[in-house]
Amino acid sequence: MECSSCEGSGVGHSIKEHAPGVFQRMQSSCRECGGTGKFINYKNCCPQCKGDAVVQERKVLEVHIEKGMQNGQKVTFPGEADEAPDLVTGDIVIVLEQEEHPKFKRKGDDLFVEHTLSLPDALCGCQFVLNHLDGRQLPVESQPGEIMRPGSCKAINDEGMPIYQRPFAKGKLYIHFNEEFPDSLSPDQVQASWNICPPKPLSELTDMEINAR
Template sequence: MICSLCLCSVGGSSRGRRQRKGEDVVHPLKVTLEDLYLGRSKKLSLSRNVICSKCSGKGSKSGASMKCSGCQGSGMKVSIRQLGPGMIQQMQHACNECRGTGESISDKDRCPQCKGEKVVPEKKVLEVVVEKGMQNNQKITFPGEADEAVFTGDIVFVLQQKEHPRFKRKGDDLFVEHTLSLTEALCGFQFVITHLDGRQLLIKSLPGEVVKPDSFKAVNDEGMPMYRKPFLKGKLYIHFTEMRRKQQAQNEAYDEDDEMPGGAQRVQCAQQ
C-alpha cells in the first residue's frame, strides 16, 4: 500500500551568514497492535523540495541577486502593535516580499526551471519498517530526507498505535479480559483466546483451582516481542471478571431442567 504525503517547506534564511540545518518534517504514522506484534513494512509516497539543478539554487539565470528593499537584506521585518496606554508589542516575522531570504530577483533574470524559487518539487517513496516490539510514540527517522538545504533536515515518523478491541499493552506485557460464570470460577474453566498472530491459545484452570473475581492469570512468553530481541517476549495476563448474577441466571435458565426446592441457587461441579 502506498500512501501519499506532502512535505511543506517551512522556509528560513538562506543568506549564507550562518549555515543551519533544515527543518525536520514530522508525520504521525497509524499502526495496529498487530503491526507492532508481527512487524510490518509500509511504503509511503512523499513530495519534498530539492535544490534546483539548473541554477544550483541561486534562483536566477545569472546567479546574481539583489538585496531585498523591503527588509534591507535581513530577511525579517518588525511590526509594532499598540496594546494600551504606554504599552506596545514588538513582533518579528519573515519578510513577505522575499519570504525571509533577504534577496530579490528581477523577473527577467528568474531561472526558467524553478521560477526564482531556488527549489523544485521531487517525488520519493520511502519504505518504513515497523519492527517487532516497537512502542507507541516511538520514532522512525530518515536522515537527510526532508526539504533540501545546505544541511538537509530529517523525515521523522512517530508511531501512533490504534486502540485494540480486546488486547491492552503495557510495556512488553499484554492484558486481556475474560468473564467467568460462578460455576467456572468454582469448578474450573477451559476456553480459547485468539492471539494477535492468529494462533489459538488454550487457557484452562488447574485441578481444584478456585478463581476469585478481579484476579489475574499470567501466561509466560505470550506477551509482546521485545524490541530488537524478538525471540524474547513479555507475559500475557488474563484478567478474570465475574459474570453478573442476573446475566448468569439468565444464561443458566436455558440449561436447567430441574429447580432446586425453595429457589436456592445450585452450583454443582462435575467429577474430575
C-alpha cells in the same frame, strides 16, 4: 551572479535629509535582488526552478515497522526534509500512533485481556481457547480445585508483545477473570451447594456474619 547594486550583501543604503544639513543614512533590503545578494537574469535562468534554485519533487519513503515498536516511537529519515539554498537540510520524523484493540490492551511489552467465567468454571476449574492477536488458538486452563475468584488474574509467559530489537523475547499475557453469577438457583442446586459448602454453626459466626444473615 552577484548583485552589482549591493555587491552581494543583499542590503541597500539610502540617505534621507531631515533638515538642512541633517542627513540620515538608512539601510534596507536591496531592491534589485530582493535581499538575496544575487542578480538573476530571467532570460537565461533554469526553466524548471525559474531562478529559485528549488524544484518540487515527490518522493516515496518506506517506513519499516519492527516487531515490538511502541506507541509514540519515532522513525527518522535523515536529510529528507525540504531543501533550500544555503540551508542545512533537516530530517523527516515519523511518529507511530498505536491503534486501540477492542479486546486486548497493551502496557509496555505486556498484554491484558478480560475473560468471563461461569460460576461452575470459577469454582471447579476451567478450560477455554483464547483467540490471540496473531490468529493462534491459545488453550488456557486452570488447575483442578483452583478457584478463580472475582478479579483474579492469570499470567502466561512469552504470550505478550514482542520485545523491540529482541526477536526471541516476548512479554507476558495477563488474563483478568470476571465471574458470571446465575440469576437464581433451584432448590436442588441450593441443597447441592450446601452439601459442598455447609454453613457454619451459629456459635462460629462473627457478629458481622450474623448481621449479614
